[in-house]
Amino acid sequence: MKALITGGAGFIGSHLAEQLLARGDEVCVIDDLSTGKLENVAHLRSHPRFHLAVESILNETVMDRLVSECDVIFHLAAAVGVELIVKSPVETIERNVLGTHVVLRLAARYLRKVLITSTSEIYGKSESIPFTEEDDRVLGATTKSRWSYSCSKAIDEFLALAYYKEKGVPTVIMRLFNTVGPRQTGRYGMVIPRLVRQALAGEPLTVYGDGEQVRCFTYVADVVWAAMHLMDEPRAVGEVFNVGNDKGISIVELARKIIAMTGSSSEISFIPYSKAYEEGFEDMRIRVPSLTKVKAAIGYEPRVQLDETLHHVIDHFLANKSQE
Ligand code: UDP
Numbered sequence: 001m002k003a004l005i006t007g008g009a010g011f012i013g014s015h016l017a018e019q020l021l022a023r024g025d026e027v028c029v030i031d032d033l034s035t036g037k038l039e040n041v042a043h044l045r046s047h048p049r050f051h052l053a054v055e056s057i058l059n060e061t062v063m064d065r066l067v068s069e070c071d072v073i074f075h076l077a078a079a080v081g082v083e084l085i086v087k088s089p090v091e092t093i094e095r096n097v098l099g100t101h102v103v104l105r106l107a108a109r110y111l112r113k114v115l116i117t118s119t120s121e122i123y124g125k126s127e128s129i130p131f132t133e134e135d136d137r138v139l140g141a142t143t144k145s146r147w148s149y150s151c152s153k154a155i156d157e158f159l160a161l162a163y164y165k166e167k168g169v170p171t172v173i174m175r176l177f178n179t180v181g182p183r184q185t186g187r188y189g190m191v192i193p194r195l196v197r198q199a200l201a202g203e204p205l206t207v208y209g210d211g212e213q214v215r216c217f218t219y220v221a222d223v224v225w226a227a228m229h230l231m232d233e234p235r236a237v238g239e240v241f242n243v244g245n246d247k248g249i250s251i252v253e254l255a256r257k258i259i260a261m262t263g264s265s266s267e268i269s270f271i272p273y274s275k276a277y278e279e280g281f282e283d284m285r286i287r288v289p290s291l292t293k294v295k296a297a298i299g300y301e302p303r304v305q306l307d308e309t310l311h312h313v314i315d316h317f318l319a320n321k322s323q324e
Pocket residue numbers: 081082083178189190191192194195206207208209213215251283
């Protein structure tokens with residue numbers, strides 16, 4: 001199989017590329033390196049079945065050729081990270097909506113199967129725990145730019161489902177819940193790489209709000225496994241799946257765990273959301289996926305739990321000291 005991975009030089013995309021190559025597939029990556037990095041795929045570049053195009057997915061000429069030459073598309077290219085979203089809302093909306101539109105139109109032209117990467121932000125600040133795929137979405141006002149991410153990804157989902165329904169394009173949607181692992185950068189706001197870096201540098205760990213907000217962290221290898229199996233499963237077409245880990249932890253507890261695991265002398269510094277992001281910023285208190293549907297469809301089971309995930313991330317930071 002020849003797979004096209006949009007955003008394949010990003011954190012998740014680079015791990016997916018590795019696994020596809022390992023099982024014998026040919027992999028073509030397109031990435032504009034906006035948040036992706038060449039270092040993430042440096043070890044793959046000499047592989048005979050690996051190809052890289054440093055280009056935006058909005059370049060339709062290049063995308064037309066790449067889509068025509070592939071069998072399936074893993075669409076991961078997107079604006080991600082709450083900090084980036086709050087700072088650059090225009091880029092977030094345009095990149096997510098216009099980029100997915102290009103991918104789907106070309107997938108329709110060549111009738112290619114597409115896996116769309118979506119997000120648990122879709123559920124917004126709903127407190128109906130655990131979130132199931134058919135749940136209502138609860139979002140804040142349009143004046144709060146955080147919600148533009150949820151809406152831009154929701155448009156991606158609507159588009160993907162519409163292209164399936166109306167044009168017969170085989171699309172599958174996976175909603176990810178706080179994916180973590182080596183190569184994830186804290187530069188765009190993701191909490192674990194940020195706190196691990198701070199702990200190793202002996203800096204205070206920045207916990208936003210009261211730290212009682214709960215997240216479920218998913219190890220990247222579990223996400224990659226799910227992506228590959230959802231792509232291969234014919235019954236997944238036209239469906240939406242949560243992919244994550246259903247064991248939650250509060251952020252303050254997470255910070256304490258990271259301090260203990262790194263043997264750091266750092267303290268915890270509580271920072272109001274208004275200072276961390278912007279005035280009036282709204283966070284969700286709790287986010288837990290129901291995994292019933294994805295378990296039934298592909299036998300998914302989160303295999304790596306938080307302690308092991310943190311070990312992998314800490315080891316990666318120690319081995320790459322120059323990381324931001
Ligand atoms: N967070 C934090 N300190 C940081 C970065 C993030 O306390 O340095 C919090 C953030 O406010 C959120 C949680 O950690 O409640 C997870 O944040 P992240 O950006 O990783 O993902 P999100 O769940 O917001 O998509």
